[in-house]
Amino acid sequence: MSWIREETPPDENTWSERFRKFCANVLKTGPIPKHVAFIMDGNRRFARKKGMDRAEGHLMGFEKLAETLKWCRDLGINEVTVYAFSIENFKRSKEEVESLMEIARQKFARLLQEKEAIMKHGVCIRVLGNLTLLPLDIQRSIAEAMVMSKDNDKAFLNVCFAYTSRHEISNAVEEMAEGVEKGLIRPSDVSESLLDHCLYTSHSPDPHLLVRTSGEVRLSDFLLWQSSFSVLSFMEVLWPEFSFWHLCAAVLHYQRNHQAIMRARDQHNQEREQALRQADYDGVVAELQQVDPDKTDQSKWASVPTLVQKQETERDRRVQEFLQHLDRKRANFLDNLVQKNEIKVCS
Amino acid sequence: MILHQVLLYLVHTFLAIRTWLASLYHGLKKPLAFKHRKRNVHRIKSDSKELSKLPIHVGLVVVEDDFRYGELASLVVWCAAMGISYISLYDSQGILKRNNTSLWQEIMKQQQELLGEDSNKYSIELVKGNRTATQLTGQKYSVEVRLLSSEDGRTDLLHAAQRWCQDVEAKRKKVGDLEPTGLEGLLQATKGAPDVDLVLKFGTVDSLLGFLPWQIRLTEILSLPTHHSIDYQTFLLALQSFGNIEQRFGK
Numbered sequence: 001m002s003w004i005r006e007e008t009p010p011d012e013n014t015w016s017e018r019f020r021k022f023c024a025n026v027l028k029t030g031p032i033p034k035h036v037a038f039i040m041d042g043n044r045r046f047a048r049k050k051g052m053d054r055a056e057g058h059l060m061g062f063e064k065l066a067e068t069l070k071w072c073r074d075l076g077i078n079e080v081t082v083y084a085f086s087i088e089n090f091k092r093s094k095e096e097v098e099s100l101m102e103i104a105r106q107k108f109a110r111l112l113q114e115k116e117a118i119m120k121h122g123v124c125i126r127v128l129g130n131l132t133l134l135p136l137d138i139q140r141s142i143a144e145a146m147v148m149s150k151d152n153d154k155a156f157l158n159v160c161f162a163y164t165s166r167h168e169i170s171n172a173v174e175e176m177a178e179g180v181e182k183g184l185i186r187p188s189d190v191s192e193s194l195l196d197h198c199l200y201t202s203h204s205p206d207p208h209l210l211v212r213t214s215g216e217v218r219l220s221d222f223l224l225w226q227s228s229f230s231v232l233s234f235m236e237v238l239w240p241e242f243s244f245w246h247l248c249a250a251v252l253h254y255q256r257n258h259q260a261i262m263r264a265r266d267q268h269n270q271e272r273e274q275a276l277r278q279a280d281y282d283g284v285v286a287e288l289q290q291v292d293p294d295k296t297d298q299s300k301w302a303s304v305p306t307l308v309q310k311q312e313t314e315r316d317r318r319v320q321e322f323l324q325h326l327d328r329k330r331a332n333f334l335d336n337l338v339q340k341n342e343i344k345v346c347s
Numbered sequence: 348m349i350l351h352q353v354l355l356y357l358v359h360t361f362l363a364i365r366t367w368l369a370s371l372y373h374g375l376k377k378p379l380a381f382k383h384r385k386r387n388v389h390r391i392k393s394d395s396k397e398l399s400k401l402p403i404h405v406g407l408v409v410v411e412d413d414f415r416y417g418e419l420a421s422l423v424v425w426c427a428a429m430g431i432s433y434i435s436l437y438d439s440q441g442i443l444k445r446n447n448t449s450l451w452q453e454i455m456k457q458q459q460e461l462l463g464e465d466s467n468k469y470s471i472e473l474v475k476g477n478r479t480a481t482q483l484t485g486q487k488y489s490v491e492v493r494l495l496s497s498e499d500g501r502t503d504l505l506h507a508a509q510r511w512c513q514d515v516e517a518k519r520k521k522v523g524d525l526e527p528t529g530l531e532g533l534l535q536a537t538k539g540a541p542d543v544d545l546v547l548k549f550g551t552v553d554s555l556l557g558f559l560p561w562q563i564r565l566t567e568i569l570s571l572p573t574h575h576s577i578d579y580q581t582f583l584l585a586l587q588s589f590g591n592i593e594q595r596f597g598k
Contacts, residue, residue, distance in 0.1 A: 029352040030359075088597025166564060170530050173508045177515040178522045187512035192501055195508065217568045220597075224560045228501060232553050232568065253553065256362065260410075260552040264439060268497060268557060275502075 001063070003110065004117040005070040020244055024074045027248060030255045033208035035079040035156075036072065037230070039222055040065060042214030042238030049238070055099045060240040062107060071244050073121075073155065075251060079204060081158040083222045087130065087167060101135060104161070108141035115148060122154025128200035129163030130171075143337035158204060165224040172198035175326055184322040188283070189315055192272055197323050201226055208261075209254045213239045213246075229265045231257045280308050366551075370572055388462050391428040394583055399590040402545040404433035406566070408558050410550035411573060414442060418574050420453035422547075424461050425582055427471050427490040433540045434492045439556040441496030447473065450494070474539075491540060497557035499536035504561055507533035530561070537562055545589050547582075549574035567592055 008017060040061055047057025065082060072080050085104070090097060111118070111125065118125065127142045134142075142161075175198045179185040185194075196202065206226045210219075215236040219227065233250045237243075284307045288300060295301055395401060405426055407419065419436060426434050436443050436450075443450060451473060459466050468487040473494065493499075510533050514520040536559065537543075543559060543566045551572060555563070569585050571577070 026351045026354045026358075029348070029355050086597050091596070091598050166530075166561065169504070169561070170525055173511055173530060174522055174525050176508060177512050177520075177525070180512045180516050181522055187509050187516055190505055190509045190512055192505060195505060217592075218566055218594075219563060219568075221564045224564060225501065225504070227555075228497075228557045228560055229554060232555070234568075252358065252362065256359065257553050261554055264552075264554070264556050268439070271497075 001110065002114055002117070003066055003069070003107070004114055004121060004123065005066055006117070007070075020071075021074065023244075023248060024076075027251050027255075028076050031258045032076045032251065033231070033254045034077065035081070035205050035207045035209075036077050036250075037081040037083075037207035037210045037223055037227065038065075038068070039083045039210070039212040039216075039220065040239040040242075041212060041216055043240060045214060046238040046240040054096060055103065057240065058100065058103055062103070064240050064242055068242065068247065069157065071247050075247070077251075078154065079156040079158070081128075081160065081201070081204065081207060081223070083160045083163070083220075085129075085161045085163070086221060087133065087162055087164045088221065090133070090162075101138065105135075105138055105141070108138060108145060111145045112141060112148070118149055119152065122152040123149060124152040124156045125149045126156070126158045126200075126203070127161050128158055128168070129161045130167060131162060133162040140337050140340065143334040147334050147338050156204065158201065160200075160222065163200070164221040165219075166221055168200050169195075169225055171200075179322045179325070184325060185318050188279075189319055189322075191276060194319060195225070198326065199225065206230065209233060209250060211235065211247075211250050213237050213242055229261055229268065231261055277308075280311055284308050284311060373572070374576075388428050388465050391425060391579075392430070395429040398429075398586055400592075401429065402431055402586075402589060404435070404541050404543045404545075405431050406435045406437060406543045406546040406558060406563075407574075408546050408548045408555055409436070409438045409443070409574060410548060410552040410554070410556055411575075413575070414438070414446075415575055416446070416450045416453045417457075418577050419443075419450060420457045421461075421579075422574065422577065422582065423454050423471070423492060424457045425579060427458070427469055427488070428462060429586070430488070432488075432490055434490065435495050435537070435540075435543065435559070436492065437495045437499075437558050439497045439558075441498070444494045444496055447494055454492070493537065493540070495536060495559065500557045500559050503534055503536045504530075506535065534561060542566070545569065545586075547571060547585055549577075565594065565596075 013021075043057040043061035044054050045057075046052075046060065047054050050057075052060075069080060072078075085100065089100070092100075125145050127146060131139050131142060172195055176185065176190055176194065180187055201223070206228070207223060207230045210223065210227050210230045211233045212219075213235050215234070217234045223230075231254045233253050235242075235246060235250070237246055281304070284304055288304070288307075292300060407422055409419070423434055423436070454471060458469065458471055462469060469490060470488065471490045471492060474491045475493075507530055511520065511525060511530070515522055542562045542564060546555065546558065546563065546566050546568045548555065548568060548570045549572075553570065555568070567589055569588060571581065571585065
């Protein structure tokens with residue numbers, strides 16, 4: 001029932017375990033998606049199929065998550081993002097929402113008990129979403145897990161909980177607006193890179209591969225911005241029945257699309273850079289036009305490249321300060337929750 | 348290590364051959380399909396009535412490098428004949444946008460050929476970004492076609508974000524006033540059009556390559572190997588698949 005599954009020692013390996021390791025090594029000679037996102041769909045349908053109740057289906061889903069994390073480690077996938085609970089899921093019956101919250105309560109509490117394994121494997125845990133929508137005790141467990149593992153850097157697990165992509169994007173825009181209100185940044189500083197750093201996923205690269213199980217072929221408000229250039233892999237299998245072989249199939253699928261995606265991504269980034277440089281240049285020229293429309297001061301006009309450079313440097317400085325402010329704000333939110341927890345424990 | 352590399356190479360070669368054989372098989376199954384491109388508009392309308400669900404806004408996302416305007420025009424006209432009111436054609440680099448005249452000529456030509464005497468009932472218009480209201484003089488069916496590229500996706504969202512920040516700076520708006528729908532109101536690329544319900548993706552790259560990130564929240568994504576020699580039957584099958592999909596909306 002644990003989050004982190006340990007390796008079995010080599011001499012205790014079964015033939016199937018050895019075969020899995022062999023296949024993993026074969027796959028690893030090709031490109032491996034460093035960050036994979038999962039929409040773990042199909043728990044309820046699995047429960048219906050097996051005649052279990054829904055809560056059991058969700059528990060099986062959790063087991064599958066823990067197994068999948070281990071398989072990802074074996075394949076060299078060091079960052080995993082999962083869609084565990086959508087803001088839309090609050091629309092489900094009160095009974096089901098409460099049972100899901102209870103499962104979450106137990107699982108996040110369990111996560112804290114596995115501190116040793118988490119620190120040993122260097123796993124950094126992040127929970128992404130509008131945490132204020134959750135019961136306070138769950139918020140506190142989540143905060144503790146995040147604060148405890150924040151400096152780990154060998155593997156990254158991002159759990160999207162009380163999350164929707166549109167909320168995430170709007171939230172990022174509001175953070176930027178607040179930055180403008182406080183005078184930390186200007187509206188003209190808004191760029192793809194800045195938005196990337198304001199999203200909940202600010203510390204992660206965009207996912208290279210997105211896998212959705214149970215046969216549905218939509219994104220359902222998950223990582224809409226971040227998956228623009230991801231390889232999409234839609235599989236019929238229900239999440240609790242997901243296997244190592246399905247993961248391998250998804251990785252093979254990624255490998256087949258790898259070059260085309262890299263090309264498209266690189267092109268997009270190049271265009272983005274060019275557009276930014278052009279906008280900077282146009283901005284400086286527009287300003288100079290206003291001050292000196294007849295181009296009488298030649299030296300000023302000759303110094304346009306230097307002015308552009310200066311503007312870029314200033315912008316970078318502003319953006320850095322703003323992002324540090326944002327990081328501190330988010331860290332403070334978590335620290336406050338943890339402190340309240342500690343006070344509660346002591347009293 | 349060499350063994351592992353060779354094995355992976357063999358697996359990929361096998362997969363590539365399998366894909367090639369599959370497309371060959373599909374190609375042989377319908378040898379004269381392309382010639383049967385001219386469908387009767389009444390037949391299309393009755394096919395449309397039999398669908399359990401018709402999309403309102405279809406995205407035709409082309410992730411192939413070779414564009415065939417004739418076939419793309421057919422897809423647009425079939426959609427219009429089916430009663431789909433919003434059609435967005437997309438390629439990440441904006442090649443369709445740059446060649447909009449050639450594409451448009453094909454669409455006009457096929458509108459005449461396919462829709463025949465009903466052609467005048469349809470107003471298929473090319474809509475660019477900021478839509479201006481047009482006069483619909485006696486046309487029964489109005490269809491909006493948009494040609495989009497990646498700048499209508501992430502870049503459009505960024506411009507919306509900038510506008511919001513400018514409004515906050517000028518104190519026209521307050522931080523905290525932006526609800527999810529607020530940002531939507533600031534987008535230009537699909538202003539006036541509903542979210543995309545269905546994407547038909549043409550090509551073997553399994554990614555949307557930057558297509559309208561905001562508007563594809565609940566979009567069904569169906570992949571077709573290519574738009575080259577696309578036939579009506581394949582298009583209809585895709586719409587029938589869409590019709591059979593059930594959405595639970597989080598519940």
